[in-house]
Amino acid sequence: MRSGDGSGLDAHLVLDRGAFGLDVRLTVAPGEVLALLGPNGAGKTTSLRALAGLTALTGGHLRLDGATLEEPGIRRRVPPERRPVGVIFQDYLLFPHLTALENVAFGPRCHGVPRARARALAAELLDRMGLAEHAGAKPRRLSGGQAQRVALARALATGPRLLLLDEPLAALDARARLDIRAELRRHLAAFEAVAVLVTHDPLDAMVLADRLVVIEHGRVVQEGSPAEIARRPRTDYIARLVGLNLYQGEADGRTVRLGPDLALTTTEELTGPAFVAFPPSAVALSATRPGDSGARNAWRARITGMESHGDRIRVALTGAADGLPLAADLTNVAVAELALETGAEVWAQVKAAQTHAYPA
Template identity: 50%
Template sequence: MSTSSLIEGLDADVQVSRGAFALSAHVRVPGGEVLAVLGPNGAGKTTLLRTLAGLIPLRQGRISIAGTVWDDPATDVFKDATERRIGLVFQDYRLFPHLSVLDNVAFAPRARGVKRAAARAHALETLQTLGLDALAARRPAQLSGGQAQRVALARALASGPAMMLLDEPLAALDARTRLEIRSELRRRLTSFSGPSIVVTHDPLEALVLADRILVLEEGRIVQTGTPAEVARRPVTEYVARLMGLNLYAGRLIDPAHGRIRLDSGGELIAASIPEGLPADAKVLAVLAPTAISLHLGELPEGSPRNVWAGTVSGVELLTDRVRVAVKGAPDALVDVTAAAVAELRLTPGLEVQLSAKAGEVTAYPAP
């Protein structure tokens, strides 16, 4: 990380109370980095975004960007939303329906006192950069969802922001348009020199758009890391389910053979254990639903080292497979084909056998 990135970046110690809810999060985003914020409903994602934007004042803490303090209760400094150089992209885009695309993009410079001709010239340059100049004369009602999203991004960039804040930027798009826009948005954000924060509930969006992911639960940061780190080593049940994984907490009872006694009941054997972990160390174990095999009756010879019994508790059709929920020691989500569901007659209450190779179990120290 360069010194210039630190100078241009965001350093925010956010301490906010709203009724019974409290948010406590220290967020650092260097210039040029895209941070995705994930979390369940009520975790504090929107509160964080609104606080950074100047819509909610800090109770304690400090927000500074590019060396400028925006909020610091201890020194009685508070810049409201109109004083903060922030490019905002909302879920519903919030384009002014009575203005053309060109004048929507020119709005931010005009609000800062730039003369109309100069603001429109800057807006047109921004539209040309994003390949949107052909839309300049249209009104928002004449735009497709993808076009409106691009125009909203152009308007945010034309404001000359020190930081970009995007709230569920792709949620209003259909699946095909979302796929098309996602890679383009990533390209635009990575070319922006300041920090960018994307709030989303979509794990794929976070994995594709972000350099780093921050996970909030109940107003606290529970995990942060690169997309690969978060996807491979979730530390809470919410993150594991978001990434489509089974997560088990337990203790390492036999380091030499990778035996883990699970807190929820049962055991798993992992082929590889991090070096130096002592017996009785708290660990987390991850197992992908696709790595678990489901059987009726006895297993064939040469079965994997992890074998346990369970009862089917639910069957759910996903896009290209069927996810079977099994109650056992431990519980598990198992992915099978639709043909397997029909062949095995998988219905709630059916007793089954599960198996997984030790090499498919990923174990790591619990935080």
């Protein structure tokens, strides 16, 4: 998305580190929250550091509200401290010897704002975060959620045009994440400039972001709204992230051939390269070959592992003939009745109506 008037973020992040190369294009409009997702080592944190100016680009450009902050081709590079960028680090990095109020006032003071005015601004921000009564507390006296809000207030205190959040909820326990996630979403929704966050948690990304960009091996492999990404994953990593089985093959009508001996029947009619996706809950297992149950997709598979997954058992399998991976979610009762165990061979089946096919 681009605003059309030069405002917002326009970045082409190019870094060459020999064994690893980054080439990522990002455009984000004011008021939009973008989440960067990807496996470890994909380049998410490197991208965030490049946006902050903490890692220098070797190519491309970085423009914010029409102003060029960095462009190696013309030897232009604005130092990090002079960029209108606020950063919330994963561990918040609050100054332990300063109070919450002093932490928030630190940025404006560094920009030459008089002490009294900086403290008044800090007090206002802490009040907005619901932390007025904790203004005099030092970080060690704050809960994880409170520290996260102080870090957010500190990042906002300098009036940034780009807000960067590095795993903003990673330091919180599971109970605190739920409340703080909803609270952070409200604050981000009120932020009028650009916000970019890095997260490993798909739920954080789905709740906090308006748009997702998925990076693998230093390149963008998919981008779109959370709903688009969840419905049409295009790599194995994304499929695992949103909890789907994903296969790629050649479509001819309502059949997608995955290999010489395996084809899946779907409800969509396609021609050419195609993906087929379905949730683990759509997979049924049986000890014998299924009869005419409406599940036109059936094949032998071997169980390679089992683990608890919420109130179900996630069964990992590989196709007995082709080795294709498969995940199935079964109830505890079903697992017990079938006497499932690692190494056992079973029949897997999926109804065509429970699959979703789309062009590759």
